[in-house]
Amino acid sequence: MKTLTRKSLFRAFLFFGLLIPFLAWGQKSGQTKLNIPFEKYQLSNGLTVVLHVDKSDPMVAVAIQYHVGSNREVKGKTGFAHLFEHIMFQRSENVGEDEFFKKIQNAGGDLNGGTGNDGTVYYEVVPKNALELVLWLESDRMGYLLNTVTPSSFANQQNVVQNEKRQRMDNTPYGFTNYVIDKHLFPDGHPYSWQVIGEMEDLQNATIEDVKNFYRKYYIPGNATLVIAGDIDPVQVKDLVEKYFGEIPAGNPVSDLPKMDVSLDQTKRLYHEDNFANAPRLTVVWPTIHEYTSDAYALDFLGELLSGSKKSPLYKVIIEEKQLAPRVMAYNNSMELAGKFTISVMANPGVDLDAVESAINEAFARFESEGFTEKDVERIKAKLETQFYQGISSVLMKAFNLARYNEYAGDPGYIEKDLASLMAVTSEDIWRVYRQYIKGKNYVMASFVPKGKPELATEGSVAAGIKEENVEQAMEAKPISSEQEGAIQKTPTRLDRSKEPLLGPEPVVTLPKIWKAQTKNGISITGIEQTELPLVQFSLILKGGQTLDDPEKPGVANLVALMMKSGTKDMTAQELEEAIELLGSSINVYAAPEAIFFEVSCLDRNFEKTLDLLGKMIFEPRWDPKEFEIYKKRTISTLTQRKASPEYQAQIAYNQILFGKDHILSFPVAGSESSVALITLDDVKKYYSSNFAPNAASFQIAGYPARKRVLASMKVFEKKWPAEKVVLPAVKSPASSEKPVIYFVDVPGAKQSVIRIGCLGLPRNHPDFYPATVMNYRLGGNFNSVLNMILREEKGYTYGASSYFNGMKNFGLFIAGASVRSNTTEESLRIFHESIQKYPTETTEEDLVFTKNALLRSNAMNFETLGSLVDILDNIALYNLPVDYVQKELDVLQKITLDEYHALAKKYLNPNRMIYIIAGDAATQLPKVQATGIGEVVQYVF
Template sequence: MRFPRHLPILSALVLLPLLSTCQPAGPDFEIAYEQYQLDNGLTVVLHEDRSDPVVAVAILYHVGSNREEVGKTGFAHLFEHMMFQSSQHVPEDQFFQKIQAAGGTLNGGTSNDQTIYFEVVPNNALEMALWLEADRMGYLLPTVTTEALLNQQGVVQNEKRQGVDNQPYGQTSYVIGKLLYPDGHPYNWQVIGSFEDLANATVEDVRDFFRKWYGPTNATLVIAGDYDEAQARAWVEQYFGEIAPSDPVTDPQPQNVQLAATKRAFHEDNFARSPELNMVFPTGPQYTDDAYALSMFGQLFSNGKKAPLYKVIVEEEKLAPSASGFDGSQEITGAFTIRVRAFPGTSLTEVEKGINTAFARFEEVGFTEEDLERIKAQVETGFYGGISSVLGKSFQLALYSEFGGSPGFIEEDIRNTLAVTSDDVWRVYNTYIKDKPFVLTSFVPMGQTDLVAEGSERFVIPDDPAGLESAAAGMQVPPLEPLPSAFDRNAEPAKGPVPSVTLPTVWTHSYANGLQLYGIEQNEVPLVQFSLTLTGGELRDNLDKVGVANL
């Protein structure tokens, strides 16, 4: 069957969850929440969102690799794995099976500063999700045995082999961390830790780490979505309320670093096919005036066809398909990174010259207020997009509770971003970037050291020792006695009635030219999303010009 060659637009879809502008977010922007604290110190944040019959549960523990000690690295990431295995009342591997059987999803992650676990479930499985999370917070220790430790030590070691050692550019963060941060600085080592430290860990070592950092005093629980508040509070009290309080811990203080001189290093990468250059400048902690301004500078310098870094590296010199500059401020300190993965065979000396040319261009040409407002609009849209789901809101509310002083910082954060001025951008450029020492790394394919940036020295990455035997293997450590509870936690909570879905109201409008408009209005966050759908595709291609539709 042949179709006409030319057809008018047949339909359009407009979704109205949000309305985005270039103006600073006003007082009307608000994420409503309730915050309270249990007697044992657990911070609880509730956010109601009845747009869909689902609930997100997130627990953020204020512990990452920055809480570890020299010689005992990788413990936070190790516990990310161990806490998915079993707890006193939940058999092995049942965390995933029970959530997925209920139609939900779950996962977790560890960074330098935090560990977070989450579930998104139908609202009739909220009680089960809380039961599971409470069990691994309060009743994990009896399952931290020699056998469990040996199993997860092996899992983490394999993860490092696959995700770091045998990945292109997988050692980049290791090299940068060692060059940028002095020995003993909490960001000097990697989240995944070292083989030696993991092998030397004993059962008592990891038990002590858990006792110190994974108690209610050092955590925030967020429930976001469609739930009954009174019932949710009752379940939180039932499952978490009797967990023993953990000893108070203090938040780490900023530990900024300064470089006395630029450091240049290169590494021959067995798996890389293209050379990559990283230029890294030390900065400062997150949520400061300088951090917001550095983020804006990164966008102005590298993002978009007007950006100096893009114009020089991509358009003019044709050294790489893309280039990026971004601020990586964290809890203790931060770093601003320029990263260019060049075309195969490209000299990184030329890439470095191109970056310096881009700096000179930035100083000469600068940027306009219109440029700054355009970047702010992009950042603002991305911010709202990140909190348009119940899971996204649960993450951010937990993050701001632990690191911003209050869940309400979610509103202040975007206002601080939109308040950055041109003077702020120039201030941080002159303070942290212009003529300042940096760390420069060249990762080149094996045997192509001629591509290394001029003046670089070889960085020797030590091989992981083969045949390491775990210190725990030769120790007989008795398991801990089961912990008491006021009720039978072995009984999995029954699920409630299957939730029903209430479809949103769709409004329509027809135009004289045949265009059909469909819209759904929501008011959770100030954005507009829209799509335009045309009848067409490959069926409309001429047989002798297949592929035109894709163009």
């Protein structure tokens, strides 16, 4: 379950990555043609239904958008929309406790939900034979849930949501930023003046009757849009929708809220000493306007022009020239009722935020004097076109778009107007909104500074007055047993809703056809042709990555990857960036433990031009000293900032202890502050010349281009890349732990303890790797897993607990973990230890059947997007897997027995040979952990 925010289209992927609209296209003309194939109708009770047929894959997505977010709450009763989202996953009159996830996963599907300021959405993606099951489940919780909201289930979800707040806000650097901004940007009582997750006090004081009244008012058919998209027969689907949703009472109509755009009569400056921040951060926010207005579209462009590229004035002044920060963002966020424009600067450690404020003003002055060109505007529009296509690569994304447009624009097909409005933005529009909303206008400025350094805040700032929770004295809602609560009273219905629909015939899943080739100079090429959209996604992988770094100077591979975008022989970094964006393409380069990745997406018509730019980046790197110093300083600053995060501290401790401090993989890929400070441009060039060779490279592509066209386009890589050979050195395998040891990392004042548990696992290509992954599914690989059900659903100690096997080329890891409320650290640790210890003997045949069903049936959804196809090809290249490895793993899954399952668990899950990492408040939790008796307790210092 997620909390959602809607940013501008440039930041739309933050809202599930799904607010990019559905398009049809004409490849020959190269022009975007809008066509929205949907059917919309309404049931007699007011439920709006939208159907979209897409038979490209045997699957269906169902999304229900309820027009109820945190903006429907009132002061003193905040967080109800999000809290009820959690309750909706518990049970209903005809669906047992925690059965929603179990039934969908057993059918091979996925489900979740999210709450934002303006609405709440629930979704399922399933093989097409499970559609009736989904409609039964969704209709039961829409119309027949209220009687099941008992003191026990309510108390449990109160605890879970409070832990979610601690994890996302209270226990993370800068977690209270939006809280401070919104409280002072919007007037008291405005629906956006509180956070979606709500106030802790309100969550603790909420009553069952409070949330029941909220449900009765807003969770009604007339306040929702149901979208069914995928491989469907509309005639049959209409009958099913009427069958399951038709008799749900209509309820009282819900009126739309009026627009509530705001203005400030004065500028407000605030600061907060952040317990988890290592560096200062400045956030400046101006009130703007609600969504779907001409001004909102122009403000989106303004944000991109101010910070979205290397030529943007905020980047130029703050990062390149004054080197005050590693990153800066400017963006507009227009929502249903109002909007806001944000500039956020994550400053370098020790930087006085007065200097950052001055730099922002200097950037504005430069923007006004130098302006921007029509080419800049066209560059942004080109970027948008590709983003639109990328946002429709799955039926789920289409379902989200249709649902949201219907609820908030009144028309599922509003996409045509939405895109037209974006493409109609002019330079004059951008200047107009800059003058109307930003230039000389009042704003809210929030300085978040490290604890004990208020002098870094901007001049004139006053304390934000954040009231932080004392977790040791935290109120905990006490669930009672379901036996004490008695039987659930069922609502009389014409349909016998107690009968769960059976799954239809298993759909036939066709595995993608993979073609394989090799260039004359040794580059391995694999591809999958998919012509649903005019898109191409490809990757070029150079094996080695971080493992080729010197342990005395880690971080070189990371800087090599960063420098790949610093320009070419004939183009500066800025010119290269513009050339890529004018094509509507994106090229992302990053280093990983075992490889450097070049990940590329583009429109099909621009494939060759984009590939040519990639070639220039690889063959003709610019090695610009100025860019190198910027990247180097940015990396050091980022490493310093990350160290403040308890999650990050736990992960670094895990790596150092498991691998040993002299092992290259004990370091982050980016290195350490001290090692990066020592790296020179010559080190980067040496890594490049020694390790960039065709025999270490592989090329993976999915999308429109056929094999012949791809191979013809790769000729340039044959001509310009000499057939040199690189020998990748063997990576030293770390020693296994022989006994359980608990390492405690002190994070003073932590509201949660981050727990990481694990041991060495298996390489990705080991015969037991996939069987071990199957075995782990029941332990910690899904929502209904042993660990999550105990720690989250039964105890309410965490927002989520999980475990997984992470396979690399040479070895692998097993990791289990959770972030738990601080005062439950000791018991949570015991639960992890006991659950892992019992697991090899407690798994039943029923558990195995559930695991097989979930994984086998979900196979229908594994090949829908270009990204998922490239992932398959990347696995083949990185781990030397056979081309048909997907089929081979399916065969393993079908044949695995319970005895084999138990043997795998016994072999690879021994809690008495694992390490236990806790990053939490030592003053309150260390003595309790020492009393567990699990193993020796060591206070770990980096």
